[in-house]
Amino acid sequence: MQLSADGVTQAWRYWLLRYRRTWRGTIVISVANPALFLAALGFGLGKLVDHEHSAYLHGSSYLAFLAPGLLAAAMMQTAYIESAGPVHVSARRAGVYRVATATPLSPLDALLGHLLFIGFRILTSATTFAIVAWAFGAVPASRVGPLVLAATLTGLAFATPVAAWAVTVERPALLNGGFRFVIMPLYMFSGTFFAVAQLPGWLQAVARCTPLYQGVQLCRSVSLGDADPLAVVGHSSYLAVLVVGGLAVGARTFQRVLTA
Amino acid sequence: MTTARYERARPVAVMIERNLRIYRHTWALLLAEILEPILYLGSIGLGVGVLVGHLPGLGAPSVGYPEFVAPALLATAAMNGALNETAFLMYNRLAVERIYQPILATPMSVGEVAVGEIAWAVLRSVMITVGFLGVIAVFGLVASPWVLLGVLGAAVIGFCFACVGLLVATWVRGFPDFQFVQLVMLPMFLFATTFYPLGVYPRPVQVAVECLPLYQAIQLLRGPALGQVDAALLLSAGYLLVLGGLALHWGLRRLRRILSV
Amino acid sequence: MGILAQFVFCGYMLAVCGGAVRLSGVSVSSRTSVVSARGLTKTYPPGKAGSAFTAVDAIDFEVHSAEAFGFLGPNGAGKSSTMRMIGCVSPPTGGTLQILGMDAADSGKRIRARIGSVPQDDLLDPELTVGENLLIYGRYFGMSRIAIAERSAELLEFARLTDKADARVQALSGGMRRRLTIARSLMNTPDLLLLDEPTTGLDPQARHLLWERLFELKRQGVTLVLTTHYMDEAERLCDRLVVMDHGRVVATGSPRALIDTHVTREVLELLIEPGTGAAVAARAYGVADRIEVLADRLLCYTDDGERALARAHERGLGGLDALVRRATLEDVFLYLTGRSLIE
Known part of the structure; x- marks a missing residue:
């Protein structure tokens, strides 16, 4: 398995170049999406929630509770959308990986170069989201920086395993199924919209094990400023293990699929 | 049915038959479309419902939050089911696969193909509705037997948005354009009183929201689901039927211009 | 026995006739x-x-x-x-x-x-x-x-x-x-x-x-x-x-009538260096009834290709390569429109 800095840079430049054609659209989406959700759910629904003063929210407003959870969940979605489809298409016949690995680029170069770009997309989306959240008054300016880092880590924890899997997928319908049957349930039940503590006991245990729950908790504790250092280390290590594990598996699957 | 009538309905039935055959390969999609509102219901209806408690002022004694949200999620699912089927899939068939071209080389006409596709989309909306109603009945979230009126309501919603989708399909220039469709659909979903009553908004905003087709679709299903059946339902149904009819008229004209030049 | 034989025979005929799939709805004889x-x-x-x-x-x-x-x-x-x-x-x-x-x-x-x-x-x-x-x-x-x-x-x-x-x-x-x-x-x-x-x-x-x-x-x-x-x-x-x-x-x-009407029976093709068409055509003048200049060859229309080739050789032409062939629809098209079918 070879890896070269040149190769990785070349691969990442390719994706960046492609992005130049569509970035305007994605900016609109990445600003509009959080703004709409925060306005409708944070303000609108928040009006009803805050009226009740539920003990589950530990005294924070629904907007402040929701924003970091939504951010973590949005980064999961961005990671999935950026890594599942594009990786799958690139690995198929006449895909860009096939073209790239016919040159001195190795499969590992292709993987890392692409992940670098996906990471860049996650970082920029997290930044716009966090700024929008700040503008809504959901997070203080001083915590925007750490929040972006936490959210990017959450996104990467999905990006690398999904890329490792997507390269092996034969039928695109599976990718769609993965989004609807795995990502959406995670989105809904990992403490994004309500506190996991509300769930019945066994479901709570399941929810706490999911990567998105770890990401949501990390982002929320950073954003609300009530972070327990030990918990932060715990959540971060969980996510970091996923990132590294995804990379390790991806190195193998990319090698296997692209040199077959 | 007389033979002449049967002859007129036959092309529509054939388009439905074609879609049903495709469905044998893609039935999981329907499952996903029923699952999505159920997930929303579980998460926001039940989960956030605990944080919200009961909604005052929506009828006696008071309405639980999940019962309030469920019909709105159903209306959204019926809308998406129909709109995706026509806007996205019809565009694909029109411009990418171009399969309407060989169909039009047979005795089938543009109008029959379009009406057939819309009929199928309506059928899908109804299937999604029946599936969703079955699930919420199991959850014990059915407040009134009038909820069955929702099947008819879903057909009206399906018709309206299938026709709008047809019109969209004739305008779209490429798949990236569907981003703009999303940009309209998402805020409509979020603001059309899906998750909270109209009373949250100041009056001018209320008027704007009342003009949204999804708001009317939600009204059409929410009333009967909560046991409130009155003449206002006819107004909502009328609004959706007129909107659908206009979209169909315009969409057909554009489709004819695209397909038979 | 007789009945059985008839059955067998009918079955045979069915197999033969049934095998020929009838694909059209019109009879061959009508000429409308x-x-x-x-x-x-x-x-x-x-x-x-x-x-x-x-x-x-x-x-x-x-x-x-x-x-x-x-x-x-x-x-x-x-x-x-x-x-x-x-x-x-x-x-x-x-x-x-x-x-x-x-x-x-x-x-x-x-x-x-x-x-x-x-x-x-x-x-x-x-x-x-x-x-x-x-x-x-x-x-x-x-x-x-x-x-x-x-x-x-x-x-x-x-x-x-x-x-x-x-x-x-x-x-x-x-x-x-x-x-x-x-x-x-x-x-x-x-x-x-x-x-x-x-x-x-x-x-x-x-x-x-x-x-x-x-x-x-x-x-x-x-x-x-x-x-x-x-x-x-x-x-x-x-x-x-x-x-x-x-x-x-x-x-x-x-196809035959079009060739007979619009072009000669045979064609002599002379390969040329690209870009030299006009000059070579001038030298080949009179070798055949009519000459068309293409990018890489001359087409010389004549009823006797071999004679035309001999004349071309006399003038020192056809050094690169030459061939005599029957005229085709392509030649008809070229004659009628002044360009090739596939460009």
């Missing part, structure tokens, strides 16, 4: 007009950029029953527009068009019920299997399920796709797709079959198999109307053809 166009015109309205465009400019032609009739011409000559009008999917903007004794202007639905159509790029239904493609297509014509089942079994056999009935369309090779498209177009047992560039993009082997199938149809009395920009295809398949250029008919007749 199937398509008749007078002043047929297609003008497209002005688009976003540019002005109105006349694709087909007042053309006349007549297709007889049970013949193979071709439209020959380069891309953009108006062949496909003409085909779409004959197929009643595109309304003519001028002239009259009679198909199977009906007026295309007002009987489109009834005409389409009796036409089979093979579009240029197959346009099979990718979401359905091979068998389902035939089934649903039969339904578009209002055929009964029983009739469809019988018909598609015959046609899968005819297209040599019986073992592919349950395959997805994407899994087929180009030649198979083409054959399936032809099978699909025959579902309604058409009186008239339209083929728009039937062999474009196929490899030579697939092409020959397809031609064989088309000959089979012709033998059974189906009227074929096809477009092509391959002159060998036109020569092989067509009883009569029209040559089109810029929306107009520039010549009509059988």
Whole structure:
């Protein structure tokens, strides 16, 4: 398995170049999406929630509770959308990986170069989201920086395993199924919209094990400023293990699929 | 049915038959479309419902939050089911696969193909509705037997948005354009009183929201689901039927211009 | 014993006769007009950029029953527009068009019920299997399920796709797709079959198999109307053809008659250095009846190629390479329009 800095840079430049054609659209989406959700759910629904003063929210407003959870969940979605489809298409016949690995680029170069770009997309989306959240008054300016880092880590924890899997997928319908049957349930039940503590006991245990729950908790504790250092280390290590594990598996699957 | 009538309905039935055959390969999609509102219901209806408690002022004694949200999620699912089927899939068939071209080389006409596709989309909306109603009945979230009126309501919603989708399909220039469709659909979903009553908004905003087709679709299903059946339902149904009819008229004209030049 | 023998004999006859699939709805003997166009015109309205465009400019032609009739011409000559009008999917903007004794202007639905159509790029239904493609297509014509089942079994056999009935369309090779498209177009047992560039993009082997199938149809009395920009295809398949250029008919007749009328019997081709055409042509003046200059060769039209070659050699020409061949439709086209079919 070879890896070269040149190769990785070349691969990442390719994706960046492609992005130049569509970035305007994605900016609109990445600003509009959080703004709409925060306005409708944070303000609108928040009006009803805050009226009740539920003990589950530990005294924070629904907007402040929701924003970091939504951010973590949005980064999961961005990671999935950026890594599942594009990786799958690139690995198929006449895909860009096939073209790239016919040159001195190795499969590992292709993987890392692409992940670098996906990471860049996650970082920029997290930044716009966090700024929008700040503008809504959901997070203080001083915590925007750490929040972006936490959210990017959450996104990467999905990006690398999904890329490792997507390269092996034969039928695109599976990718769609993965989004609807795995990502959406995670989105809904990992403490994004309500506190996991509300769930019945066994479901709570399941929810706490999911990567998105770890990401949501990390982002929320950073954003609300009530972070327990030990918990932060715990959540971060969980996510970091996923990132590294995804990379390790991806190195193998990319090698296997692209040199077959 | 007389033979002449049967002859007129036959092309529509054939388009439905074609879609049903495709469905044998893609039935999981329907499952996903029923699952999505159920997930929303579980998460926001039940989960956030605990944080919200009961909604005052929506009828006696008071309405639980999940019962309030469920019909709105159903209306959204019926809308998406129909709109995706026509806007996205019809565009694909029109411009990418171009399969309407060989169909039009047979005795089938543009109008029959379009009406057939819309009929199928309506059928899908109804299937999604029946599936969703079955699930919420199991959850014990059915407040009134009038909820069955929702099947008819879903057909009206399906018709309206299938026709709008047809019109969209004739305008779209490429798949990236569907981003703009999303940009309209998402805020409509979020603001059309899906998750909270109209009373949250100041009056001018209320008027704007009342003009949204999804708001009317939600009204059409929410009333009967909560046991409130009155003449206002006819107004909502009328609004959706007129909107659908206009979209169909315009969409057909554009489709004819695209397909038979 | 006698009865049994009769049964056996009948069974044998059934096997023999049943084996010959009847694909057309007309009898071979009738020699009536199937398509008749007078002043047929297609003008497209002005688009976003540019002005109105006349694709087909007042053309006349007549297709007889049970013949193979071709439209020959380069891309953009108006062949496909003409085909779409004959197929009643595109309304003519001028002239009259009679198909199977009906007026295309007002009987489109009834005409389409009796036409089979093979579009240029197959346009099979990718979401359905091979068998389902035939089934649903039969339904578009209002055929009964029983009739469809019988018909598609015959046609899968005819297209040599019986073992592919349950395959997805994407899994087929180009030649198979083409054959399936032809099978699909025959579902309604058409009186008239339209083929728009039937062999474009196929490899030579697939092409020959397809031609064989088309000959089979012709033998059974189906009227074929096809477009092509391959002159060998036109020569092989067509009883009569029209040559089109810029929306107009520039010549009509059988392939042989067109060659006899418009060009000499043989052609001497002289290879030249690119760019030297004019100079070499001047030196070759008088070698043959007529000389055409192409990018890399001179075409010398003459009834005696060998004599012309000898004369060319006398003048020191043909040093690179030279060959004598029979004149083809390509030469007719070149003569009539001043350019090649495939550019």
